[in-house]
Amino acid sequence: MNSAVDAPSQNELDEFRGQVAAWLKDNKPADPGFLLPQTFMEVGSDQQLDFLREWQYKLWSAGYLGMAWPKEYGGQGVPAVFQVIADAEMRRAAVPIAFNVIGLGWAGPLILHRGTEEEKQKYLKNILSAEDIWCQGFSEPDHGSDLGNVQTRAVRDGDEYVINGTKIWTTMGNYAKYMILLARTNPEAERKYDGLSFFLSPMQVDGIDPRPIQKLTGEYGFTETFFTDARIPASCLMGEEGEGWKIAMQTLQYERGAEAGAAGGLMQVRVVIDDVIECLKGVTRDGQPLLEDPVIRDELVKLMIEEKAQGLSNRRAGIPALTSDYPFSLNLSGKLRSSEYARRMRKLAVAAQGAHGGLYVGDGNALDAGFWQRAYLNNFSTTIGGGTSQIQANIVGEHVLGLPK
Amino acid sequence: MSNALSFSDEQAMILDSAREFCREKSPVSAVRALLDSEHGYDPGTWEEMVALGWPSLAIPEEFGGAGLGFGSIVPIAESMGRALLSTPLFSTTLAAQAILRAGQSAHKEQWLPQLAAGTPATLALLDGGDWGAPTTHCAARRDGDNIVLEGEKWFVADAGVAQLFVAWCELQGESALLLVNRDQLAADAIQPHTLLDETKRAARVSFNGVSVPAAQLLDGAGANAVLRDLGLLGALLVAAEATGSTGACLDTVVDYLKTRKQFGQLIGSYQALKHPTVEMLCQLDSARSLIYHAATLLDETEATGELDTDTEIACRMAKAQAVEALTFAGDRAVQFHGGMGFTYECDAQLYIRRAQYAQQQFGDAWHHRKRLAALLLDAA
Numbered sequence: 001m002n003s004a005v006d007a008p009s010q011n012e013l014d015e016f017r018g019q020v021a022a023w024l025k026d027n028k029p030a031d032p033g034f035l036l037p038q039t040f041m042e043v044g045s046d047q048q049l050d051f052l053r054e055w056q057y058k059l060w061s062a063g064y065l066g067m068a069w070p071k072e073y074g075g076q077g078v079p080a081v082f083q084v085i086a087d088a089e090m091r092r093a094a095v096p097i098a099f100n101v102i103g104l105g106w107a108g109p110l111i112l113h114r115g116t117e118e119e120k121q122k123y124l125k126n127i128l129s130a131e132d133i134w135c136q137g138f139s140e141p142d143h144g145s146d147l148g149n150v151q152t153r154a155v156r157d158g159d160e161y162v163i164n165g166t167k168i169w170t171t172m173g174n175y176a177k178y179m180i181l182l183a184r185t186n187p188e189a190e191r192k193y194d195g196l197s198f199f200l201s202p203m204q205v206d207g208i209d210p211r212p213i214q215k216l217t218g219e220y221g222f223t224e225t226f227f228t229d230a231r232i233p234a235s236c237l238m239g240e241e242g243e244g245w246k247i248a249m250q251t252l253q254y255e256r257g258a259e260a261g262a263a264g265g266l267m268q269v270r271v272v273i274d275d276v277i278e279c280l281k282g283v284t285r286d287g288q289p290l291l292e293d294p295v296i297r298d299e300l301v302k303l304m305i306e307e308k309a310q311g312l313s314n315r316r317a318g319i320p321a322l323t324s325d326y327p328f329s330l331n332l333s334g335k336l337r338s339s340e341y342a343r344r345m346r347k348l349a350v351a352a353q354g355a356h357g358g359l360y361v362g363d364g365n366a367l368d369a370g371f372w373q374r375a376y377l378n379n380f381s382t383t384i385g386g387g388t389s390q391i392q393a394n395i396v397g398e399h400v401l402g403l404p405k
Numbered sequence: 406m407s408n409a410l411s412f413s414d415e416q417a418m419i420l421d422s423a424r425e426f427c428r429e430k431s432p433v434s435a436v437r438a439l440l441d442s443e444h445g446y447d448p449g450t451w452e453e454m455v456a457l458g459w460p461s462l463a464i465p466e467e468f469g470g471a472g473l474g475f476g477s478i479v480p481i482a483e484s485m486g487r488a489l490l491s492t493p494l495f496s497t498t499l500a501a502q503a504i505l506r507a508g509q510s511a512h513k514e515q516w517l518p519q520l521a522a523g524t525p526a527t528l529a530l531l532d533g534g535d536w537g538a539p540t541t542h543c544a545a546r547r548d549g550d551n552i553v554l555e556g557e558k559w560f561v562a563d564a565g566v567a568q569l570f571v572a573w574c575e576l577q578g579e580s581a582l583l584l585v586n587r588d589q590l591a592a593d594a595i596q597p598h599t600l601l602d603e604t605k606r607a608a609r610v611s612f613n614g615v616s617v618p619a620a621q622l623l624d625g626a627g628a629n630a631v632l633r634d635l636g637l638l639g640a641l642l643v644a645a646e647a648t649g650s651t652g653a654c655l656d657t658v659v660d661y662l663k664t665r666k667q668f669g670q671l672i673g674s675y676q677a678l679k680h681p682t683v684e685m686l687c688q689l690d691s692a693r694s695l696i697y698h699a700a701t702l703l704d705e706t707e708a709t710g711e712l713d714t715d716t717e718i719a720c721r722m723a724k725a726q727a728v729e730a731l732t733f734a735g736d737r738a739v740q741f742h743g744g745m746g747f748t749y750e751c752d753a754q755l756y757i758r759r760a761q762y763a764q765q766q767f768g769d770a771w772h773h774r775k776r777l778a779a780l781l782l783d784a785a
Contacts, residue, residue, distance in 0.1 A: 277782065297778035298771065304781055305722045305774075308406070308698075309691035315410040316694045321417035325652060329690055337687055390676070393683045401659050401686060403673040 008079060020086050023062055024093040029055055035361060035369055037221070039268040040101040041171050041381055044219035049175055052099040056130040059265060064090075065098060066128040066263040069112060074125030075263075083258035090266050098265020102171065103127035103134035107180050107200070109254040109261035110247070114239065119200065123178070128263060135176035135203070137167040137183075137225060138248065147182065147248060148192050152227060154183035154199065156241075159234050161185075161199070163207070163227040169385065173210035173223030176203050182248050185241045196244030199236045206230065217361075217377045271342070271375065273300065273307050276349040279368050283354055296352055303345050310338060329400045336392035339382035346376035407715040409701045410694065415473075420480035426457070427488035433752055436489045436604060444565050445606040446492045455523030460497050464505065465708055469518035474708060475502070475638060476700030479645045483696065486649025489755055491604045493525035493563040495642045500526035502638055503571040506709055507582050507623035507631040516569060516584070526569035528635065529558035529585075529610055536636070536768040543612060545574040545581060552576070552583060552619050554612040560766075564595050564608035571623070572612060573632060580628040584621040585612065602762035604755070634712045637720040639767040641699050644720075644727035647763040648692040651727070654734040654756035655685045658741055665743075672741075681737050688730035695723040718780055721773040728764040735760035 008016075032051055037043050043052065059065045060074070067083040069075025076082070098104060108127045111119050126132035143149040152165025163183060170179070181199040189195030203210070207230030210223035239247055258264040277300065283290040290296055316322050317330040349372040350357045361370035383389045397403040430450045439445055454460070462477045464470025471477075478498055485494070501520045504512050520526050532542045543556030554574055561570070570585040596609045623631075662673030662682060672678055699719035706716060735757035739746040746753045764770065 291782055294775070294778075297782060298774050301725075301774040301777045301781065304777070305695070305726055306691065308408075308722060309694050309726060311408050312410050312694035312698045313690055315408065316690075316697065319410070319412045321420060322412055322693065322697060326686060326690075329686060333683070333687055333690065336683075337690075390680070393680045394676070396683045396686065397673075397679040401655075401682060403659065403662055403679050403682065404671040405674060 008081065013081065013085060016082055017085050017089060020064060020089040021093070023064070024089055024095055027058065027062070028093055028095050035371060035374065036096055036269075037099065038097075038271070038375060038378065039381075040097060040099045041385075042217075042219065042221045042378055043099055043172055043175070044215075044221045049099075049172075052096060053130045055096050056098050056100060056265070059098060060128045060130070065265050066104070066108070066124075068258060068261075069108070069124065069128070069263060073112070073120050074128045080258045083264035087258060087264050087266065091270060094269070095266065097268060098263075100127060100130050100133055101267050102136045102176075102180065103132065103178075104263035104265055105254055105267065106136060106251050106262075107134045107178070108263050110180070110238075110251050111200070113261060114247070114250075115200075123200070132177045133172055133175045135170050135173050135179045135225075137170060137179045137181040137201070139167065139169050141166055141168045141224070148196075148245065150182050150184055150196055150244075152181075152183045153187070154181075154185050154197060156185070156234065157231075160231045161234055161236065163201070163230045163232060165227050167225040167227075168213075168222075170210060170223045170225045171221065173203070173225045174212050174220075176210075179203055179225075180251065182244050185244075189242065193245035194242050196248070197241045198238045198244040198247040199232065200238055201232050201236050205232060215378070216380070217374050219374075271345075273303050273345055276300070276303075276345060276372070279349060279372060280352055283352065283356070283367075285354060290352060290354070299348055299352075303341075303348065306341050307345070310341060313337075326400050329396070332400055333392070333396045335382075335386065336389050336396060339379070340389055343376070343379045343383050346372060346379050350376050406718065407702060408698070409705070410698045411701050412697060416477060416480060416700075419477060420484065422457075423459075423481045423484035424487070426453075427484045427490045431485075431488035431490035433489070433755075436755065439491070440603040444563075445604060446490075450490070451492045451494075451523065454492060454494060459494055460501070460523055461521035463498060463708070464501055464517050464521045468505075468513050469521040472708070474704040474706075475641075476702075476704035478642065479696055479700035482642050482645035483649040483693075486646035486651075487653045489604050489650065489653065489759070491606075493527070493566055495639075495646070496527035496563040496567065497523075497525050498642070499528050499635060499639050500567075500569060500571050503528060503582060503631065503635055504584075504623065506634060507627060508584075509624060511620070512584065512623060520569075524568050525563055525566045526571070527561055527563050527567040528639070529561045529564075529570045529572040529612075530632075530635075531559045531561075532556070533559055534765075536765075537772055541573050541575055541580070543572065543574040545576040545583060547576075547619065548616065550619055551616045552622060554583070554585075554615045554617075556612050558610045558612065560598065560607045561595075561610045562605070562607045564610050565597060565606055570610065573628075574612075576622070580632060582623040582628050582631065583617065584623065585615060585617055589615055589617050591615070600762060602759045604759065605762060630711055633717075636767055637712055637717055638703075640724035640773065641696065641703075641720045643763050643766045644692065644699075644723040645696045647727040647731040647760070648689065648696050650756060650759050650763070651685070651689045651692065651731045651734045654731065654738050654753075655682070655689060657752050657756070658682055658685065658734070658738050661742055661745075678741055682741075685730070685734045685737065688726070688733055692723065692727040692730045695719065695726050699723045714780060718777060721777050721780075724767065725770040725773040725777070728760065729770050731756070731760040732764055 064086045066075040068080040071077040154161045179201045181201040184195050185197040186195040207228045209226040212220040213222045254262045285293050356367050359366035461470040462473045463475045466472040568587045572583050594611045665672050702716040738753035745751045
C-alpha cells in the first residue's frame with residue numbers, strides 16, 4: 001500500500017517506538033472498576049462499550065490506529081511497520097483492546113482495497129474513530145462455519161435488495177451500525193459458492209432484528225440477527241453478484257494484522273501462563289504455598305513447556321528445512337493448538353485456586369475479580385467458533401496427514 | 406527467557422544428508438536384523454558415519470574435530486531416531502564432551518582425536534536406576550600414584566564396544582570424573598542388560614578393584630557442573646532421537662490408517678483414530694520446535710563453557726516433551742494396529758519399546774519438569 005514511501009530508518013523506528021511507549025504510559029486508562037472484555041466478542045454492557053469506544057477514539061486521535069491507511073480516510077499514510085511497532089507497544093503496555101475489530105480488521109481493509117471512492121469516504125474514518133461499529137454476518141444457525149452453505153436470501157427488487165434469513169454469532173450485533181453480510185442471490189447457481197454475494201449492509205433498518213444471546217458466562221456479546229423482508233439499498237452490494245465467496249475469503253486474509261492491511265490495535269488481551277502463576281501466588285494448599293505443591297508445579301510446568309513450544313513453532317513455521325516433513329502442519333494446526341492450550345491453561349487457573357475457584361465475577365473475594373472463571377468459559381468461543389477443534393483436527397488429519405475423510 | 410530458533414543452510418545440509426544416509430542404511434528390515442546381534446549395530450555403517458565425520462562434529466578443530474558446536478548433532482540424532490538406527494555415536498559424543506569440558510589438555514590431546522576418528526567411548530554414570538541421585542557410591546581412593554575404584558555402574562550405553570569409560574566416582578568426599586581404559590577393566594567386568602528397547606545396548610560395568618594412574622582423573626573441582634551439563638546434553642540427544650522416532654511412528658500409524666479397512670471403511674476415517682493421530686503430530690511439532698531451540702542456544706554457546714539457564718531450560722523442556730510425545734505415539738500405535746499391534750511382527754512394538762526406554766535415559770519427564778519448576782517458579 002505504501003510501496004512509494006521510502007523505508008524508514010532504524011533510527012526513525014526506534015524513536016517512534018519510544019514515542020508510542022511514552023504516550024501509552026501517560027494515557028493508559030486507569031482500572032475502570034469493572035472487568036473489561038478480553039476480546040471484542042465479550043462486549044456485553046453499555047458501560048464496557050462506552051469505555052472501549054472512548055479508548056479507541058483516543059488511540060486514533062493520537063495517531064496510533066490505522067497508521068498505514070491513507071490520510072484522506074483518517075489514517076496517517078505511513079508504512080505498516082509503524083503500526084506493527086505501535087501494536088507491539090500496546091501489547092507490552094497491556095492497554096485495552098481496540099474493540100471495533102470487524103471494522104478495523106475486516107471491513108475496513110476490504111473497503112480500502114476494493115471499495116468505491118464513495119464507500120471509502122463514507123466508512124473508513126468512522127471505523128477508525130469508533131463512531132461506526134461494524135459487525136459480521138457470515139455464520140448461520142444451521143450451518144456453523146460452513147460458509148459455502150449460507151442460506152440467507154437477498155433478492156433484487158428495483159433499487160433495493162430484500163433480505164430474509166438468520167445470522168448467528170453476530171458480535172456486537174446490537175451495537176453495530178453496519179454489517180458485512182454474506183447472502184445468497186442465486187440459489188440456482190451450479191456451484192453453491194457462485195450463488196453468494198457480499199453486502200455492506202446498514203443495521204438500523206426495518207426488518208433487521210438483532211437479539212442478544214446470553215453466553216455461558218451469563219454475559220452478552222453476540223446476537224442472533226433476524227432478517228424479515230429487510231430492504232437495503234442496492235448500492236450496498238460490493239463487487240458483482242456472485243462474487244460473495246471470493247470477497248469473503250479476501251476479508252479473512254486481513255486477520256493476519258497490519259502488514260496484511262488491517263488498521264491495527266490489540267484484538268485481544270494476551271494472557272500467558274505467567275499471569276496464571278501471578279494469580280496463584282497467594283493461594284495456599286495444606287497450609288503451604290500452592291506454588292510449592294509438587295503436583296501443581298508439575299501441571300504448571302507442563303503448560304509452560306506447551307506455551308514455549310507454541311511460540312517456538314511460530315518461528316519454526318518460517319524455516320522451510322524444518323517444516324518439509326509435514327508441510328503446512330504448523331499453519332493448519334495453529335488454531336487447534338493455540339485455542340486448546342488457552343483452554344487448558346484457563347481451566348487450571350480456576351481449578352488450582354482452592355475454594356476461591358468456586359467464586360464468580362461479582363464476588364468481592366474472587367481472585368483477580370473472577371477474571372479466570374470468566375476467561376475459561378469465554379475461551380470456548382475459540383475452541384468452537386471458526387470451526388470447532390474437532391473440525392480442525394479433521395482438517396489437519398486429512399490435509400496434512402492424508403487420512404481418509 | 407530466550408525464544409531463539411535458527412537453522413543455517415549448513416545445518417539444513419547436514420539434516421538432508423543425514424536423513425538420506427539413515428533412510429538408506431537402516432530400513433526396518435535392517436533394524437530387525439540387528440535386534441539380536443551382540444552390539445546392536447552394523448560396523449560397516451558405523452565406519453561410514455565416521456568417514457562422514459559425525460563423531461567429530463562437536464569436537465574442536467584443534468583436536469581433530471569439525472568444530473561445529475553441539476547443536477549440529479541434533480539433526481543427526483533426529484535422523485537416526487527416524488530410522489531407528491543405533492550406533493555408538495551418542496555415547497562417544499557424550500564421552501568426548503566430558504573430556505572436552507572437564508579434561509586437562511593432555512586428556513584432550515590424547516583422546517579427542519581418537520574419538521573423532523571413531524574409537525567408541527561412553528559415560529558410566531548411574532549406580533542403579535536413579536538419574537537424579539546427587540551422589541555416587543562408586544568410591545575412588547588414592548593409592549600412591551594410582552586411583553583405585555570400588556563400585557559398579559549401571560546402564561552404561563555401548564559398554565560392549567567402548568574403549569574408554571568416563572566414570573563418575575567420589576574421591577575424598579567430592580564428585581570426580583575418571584577415565585578408565587577398556588583394558589584396565591577385569592575380563593568379566595561387563596555384564597549386558599537385557600533392554601526393553603532391543604535396538605539399544607547397555608551393560609552393568611564393574612569397576613571393583615580397578616586401578617588407574619591418577620593422571621586419568623579429569624579436573625576434580627568442576628565435576629558437578631560438568632555432570633549437570635553432560636546430563637543436559639545427553640537429555641537433548643535422547644530428545645532429538647525420540648523426536649525422530651515419533652515421526653517414524655506417526656508415519657507407520659498413518660500408513661495403516663490409510664490402508665486398513667474395517668466395517669467397510671478405511672479406519673483412518675474414524676475420528677476416534679484420526680484425532681489422536683493428529684495429537685501425535687501436534688506433540689511431535691512441539692518436540693521438534695524445542696529440540697531445535699536447544700540446538701540453536703548450544704550453537705551460540707562457547708564449546709567448553711558451562712551451559713546457561715536458558716540452555717538448561719531448553720534441554721529439559723525438549724527432553725520432557727519429546728519422550729511424552731513418543732510415549733503417546735508408541736502407545737497409540739500399538740492400540741491402533743488392533744490384533745496386529747499385539748504381535749512382535751508389527752513395527753509398533755519397536756516404537757513403544759523405544760519410547761519407554763528413551764523416557765528413562767538421562768531422566769524421565771518428571772525428573773526434568775521437577776527441575777524446570779525450580780528454575781521457572783522459584784526464580785523471582
